[in-house]
Amino acid sequence: MKHSLKVYGTFALINVILVTLIISCGDKVILIPYPAPPGLTTSPDIKLTVDNKPVWVERAGSKLEKFDHDLGLYGGRRLEDMDAAGFAFEGKVKLRITASEKIEKFVIRPKSLNIKAKVRDNQIIFSLTSPAKLYIEINNLPHLAIFADAPEINPLYESGDGVTYFGPGEHRPGKIVLTSNHSIYIAAGAIVYADIMGQDLSDVKIRGRGMLQGTIRVTGTTNLHVNDIFIKNTRGWTNTLINCRNSSYRNVKVFSFEGIYGLDGINPVSSKNFTIDNCFMRCRDDCVAIKSPDYNLSVDSVYVTNCVMVGWSCSDGITLGFELNGGPVQNVVVKNCDILYARGGGRTEGHSGFSIVCDGPATIQNILFEDIRVEEQVEFKNLELIVTPGTYYGNDPPGHIKNIKMKNVSWENATKPFILNGLSAENMVGNITFENCTIGGKVLRSLSDADFRINEFTGNIVFLP
Known part of the structure; x- marks a missing residue:
């Protein structure tokens, strides 16, 4: 068609x-x-x-x-x-x-x-x-x-089949409903005031060097690719990607403001084979939040690479959680990212540079944080890995966190704690590895090298050179 x-x-x-x-x-x-x-x-x-x-x-x-x-x-x-x-x-x-x-x-x-x-x-x-x-x-x-x-690859200057083109200037379409095999192009010099949404689609592109004032919410879609645009948002999650597969965000810039919290940057929710690469986010809630709230869906193979994150308020750089009510959340890789700020209070007594907060029955496993640099502007915690009772965002049984590896991670602020807490003998935080990690420039070789706060339901913490 x-x-x-x-x-x-x-x-x-x-x-x-x-x-x-x-x-x-x-x-x-x-x-x-x-x-x-x-x-x-x-x-x-x-x-x-x-x-x-x-x-x-x-x-x-x-x-x-x-x-x-x-x-x-x-x-x-x-x-x-x-x-x-x-x-x-x-x-x-x-x-x-x-x-x-x-x-x-x-x-x-x-x-x-x-x-x-x-x-x-x-x-x-x-x-x-x-x-x-x-x-x-x-x-x-x-x-x-x-x-x-870098210079844009294949910019659009004129009409073509299957494209909604916004040229330089102000545009107020209000709502844009996506269709399959279709592209939205926002040219440099354009500002588009709209919310973009779609469901059960395939082969959708949103790109250009212009600006979107609004949000993107896409569900059940394969091959969604968002490139280059600058998104400014004042209402709710900026990018909500639910049950999306083989999809990506590349070179996207996000600035969320005006609200107190709840203005997350990019949220892959119950998604698989999803890449967030070379993006910038300054947000009034978590810059990237990977979630699994659907009981019938899981998260697998999410990659967050080469990003710059400013957790301005009520914000981690990146978190897995809170809503982890579905199947396994596994094979997540966060690599070569700079977390510049992580600030603000929250339901677990403050935000972290990055975290896993399992608030539901999911098993969180096989997660890698590699070549991550957390700068000094951390207000409460450097790292948090916790299993909650499952009642912060619902009323579910608790879950599990295991097989988490931090490799070549540097935390600049040596005054902030590392929180590693399981909930019970059946709901542990376990098999946690720190390889060649530093705190305030000092190599982490044991729990005594930083302010680690762990409980009896946390096991097998390993430090490697």
């Missing part, structure tokens, strides 16, 4: 690319700044140039004046905003950030990138040679996210 093309806006993106594509043949540099969609706010505090070409910086703001610190307002109202800028490039480029005030302090995250910068009064100057997702803190200004992408 053929699907007719829908085009929103004009083909102005062709002109945008012609104007902003800057090529230096001698130095083999390609630079494509993303244009500003209409109706959005330009940052009053930050200006950015890349190779002396201006790149638009958005003030992606929230409206939390009525909330106080107890409800997750950190650093005052001003820091609830986030500035964001994006461009695509190839080669070596020089970035110059100009602040509205003299720079007294700054940090460029992820620290693992080891970016060397120069500071001159109110400017920060550094170079990039490869794509990166940066999170930069300057004085007490709203934090700055820079999405330095």
